[in-house]
Amino acid sequence: MQVWKFGGTSVGKPERMKSIRQLITEDGKAKIVVLSALSGSTNTLLSISESLVNKNTAEAKAKTAELRAHYDQFLTELYQTPAGLGKGQAIVEKEFNFIQQLIDTPNYGAKQEKEIVALGELLSTQIFEAFLQEEGVNSVLLPALDFMVIDADNEPVFAKIEENIAKVLKANAGKEIYITQGFICRNPAGEIDNLKRGGSDYTASLIGGAISAEEVQIWTDIDGMHNNDPRIVKNTFPIRELSFEEAAELAYFGAKILHPSTITPAKMKGVPVRLKNTMEPSAYGTLISDKTTDTEIKAIAAKDNITAIYIHSTRMLNAYGFLKRVFEVFEKYKTPVDMITTSEVSVSVTIDQTAHLEDIMRELREFAELEDPDANQVIICIVGNFFADKEGIAIKVLDAMRNIPIRMISYGASEHNISLLVDAKHKNDSLNALNEGLF
Numbered sequence: 001m002q003v004w005k006f007g008g009t010s011v012g013k014p015e016r017m018k019s020i021r022q023l024i025t026e027d028g029k030a031k032i033v034v035l036s037a038l039s040g041s042t043n044t045l046l047s048i049s050e051s052l053v054n055k056n057t058a059e060a061k062a063k064t065a066e067l068r069a070h071y072d073q074f075l076t077e078l079y080q081t082p083a084g085l086g087k088g089q090a091i092v093e094k095e096f097n098f099i100q101q102l103i104d105t106p107n108y109g110a111k112q113e114k115e116i117v118a119l120g121e122l123l124s125t126q127i128f129e130a131f132l133q134e135e136g137v138n139s140v141l142l143p144a145l146d147f148m149v150i151d152a153d154n155e156p157v158f159a160k161i162e163e164n165i166a167k168v169l170k171a172n173a174g175k176e177i178y179i180t181q182g183f184i185c186r187n188p189a190g191e192i193d194n195l196k197r198g199g200s201d202y203t204a205s206l207i208g209g210a211i212s213a214e215e216v217q218i219w220t221d222i223d224g225m226h227n228n229d230p231r232i233v234k235n236t237f238p239i240r241e242l243s244f245e246e247a248a249e250l251a252y253f254g255a256k257i258l259h260p261s262t263i264t265p266a267k268m269k270g271v272p273v274r275l276k277n278t279m280e281p282s283a284y285g286t287l288i289s290d291k292t293t294d295t296e297i298k299a300i301a302a303k304d305n306i307t308a309i310y311i312h313s314t315r316m317l318n319a320y321g322f323l324k325r326v327f328e329v330f331e332k333y334k335t336p337v338d339m340i341t342t343s344e345v346s347v348s349v350t351i352d353q354t355a356h357l358e359d360i361m362r363e364l365r366e367f368a369e370l371e372d373p374d375a376n377q378v379i380i381c382i383v384g385n386f387f388a389d390k391e392g393i394a395i396k397v398l399d400a401m402r403n404i405p406i407r408m409i410s411y412g413a414s415e416h417n418i419s420l421l422v423d424a425k426h427k428n429d430s431l432n433a434l435n436e437g438l439f
Helices: 014-025 041-053 057-078 082-103 110-134 158-171 199-210 244-252 263-269 322-332 357-364 393-400 424-438
Strands: 002-006 031-035 139-141 177-181 184-186 192-194 215-220 241-243 273-277 286-289 297-313 340-342 346-351 368-370 374-384 408-411 417-423
Touching: 002 014, 002 199, 014 031, 014 057, 014 110, 031 110, 031 199, 041 057, 041 082, 041 110, 057 082, 057 110, 082 110, 110 139, 110 177, 110 184, 110 192, 158 199, 177 199, 199 215, 199 263, 241 244, 244 263, 244 286, 244 297, 244 374, 297 357, 297 424, 322 346, 322 357, 340 408, 357 368, 374 424, 393 417, 393 424, 417 424
Parallel strands: 002 031, 002 215, 031 177, 139 177, 215 273, 241 286
Antiparallel strands: 184 192, 273 286, 297 346, 297 368, 297 374, 340 346, 374 417, 408 417
16 A cells, blocks of 8 residues: 645645546556645644634734635535535535634634644645545545654654554555645644644655555655755756655655655654645656665755854863763753864854753853854755765865855764855845755
8 A cells, every 4th residue: 555645725716636547547456645734724823823812802802703704615616516615515514614613712822723724634634535535436534633653852653643543444444545644743632633734744754654554655836856956947847766864864855755754763663755736747756765876966956044153162172071061951852963063162053943952051151252153044955875985075075165155064973964054145046056066
């Protein structure tokens, strides 16, 4: 069995939903289909939630009415029969009644926000399943809330997911198409929660790993992962094959087509992940697996909104234990470090989560001297096969960047990644210079 995931733009219009129906049924093979919310829905639901947090009920109701009108129009263009339309309208009526209940909640808070945001996926999957039933497809809806669970650290509980999904599949054996929601899950309290933005990719990979799928396919609106950012650089091209490690580096460091967490469950079970384009289904896309090619340099990505912190030991030379104390501070505030460079008495790190920056700086100053942090930085990540005996790779990279100031360099920690830190104003020039110099 395969797992296919379709993003918001792929289901955002009735004609695209109809195209997906053809795609998932044309080969006659059983598959689990993971859907995101209709494009724009999650943002609107978050906006409604913001209005409720600000106690602006009238504004929330107006936004809800506008969203409801969008869905009503969507239904009339999707369904072909009165019975099908009636089912779709009943679904929308039920879920928008729930939104009204949330609007009327006296103490609207984080719990209700997660419930309202989950409605995007709950709506898209129910609407699509009703459409498949109208079309006579042998399908069933598997609510993700029945099997997708996270722990107190907001991490998926893979063993429990594996156990749960085996049960629901057994209870619904014999179907051709299984529809489920991406993104949403339950937390340890049994409440509705989510895998954060972009989490539908993660859902698909978790399901693929849990059932040891033949393949996970992530369908989006671009033909695979490109060798550079096509929004900034001209003449980019899709990469046919990447290893799990290479794809993980690219996703973490800014390749927007793939959620950074997606690769982990698939890699754990050795399940290939293929990136496909719903607008060009015949295109090969990008295959991610435990295999790789000999190409030295595969792709470039950029991660925005980086802050650099410069830390100097007050004990000067031979200051053992210094790094331990530094990273204990970041651990305390659950703030991941992206890049690190060190000298005998100094260490520089970058972070992209600055919620606890002031607290981190305060504690670091107890045993170190700090420079003012540099905000608005960008990490440029060059991914490929950089094995220890390879010659000249660093020279190629630095030569391409010869006219651009580099703040930090990380090379050697991974056989698949060279990272450069530059000021955000040099991002576009860096991506274009590297594209010209390396490809």
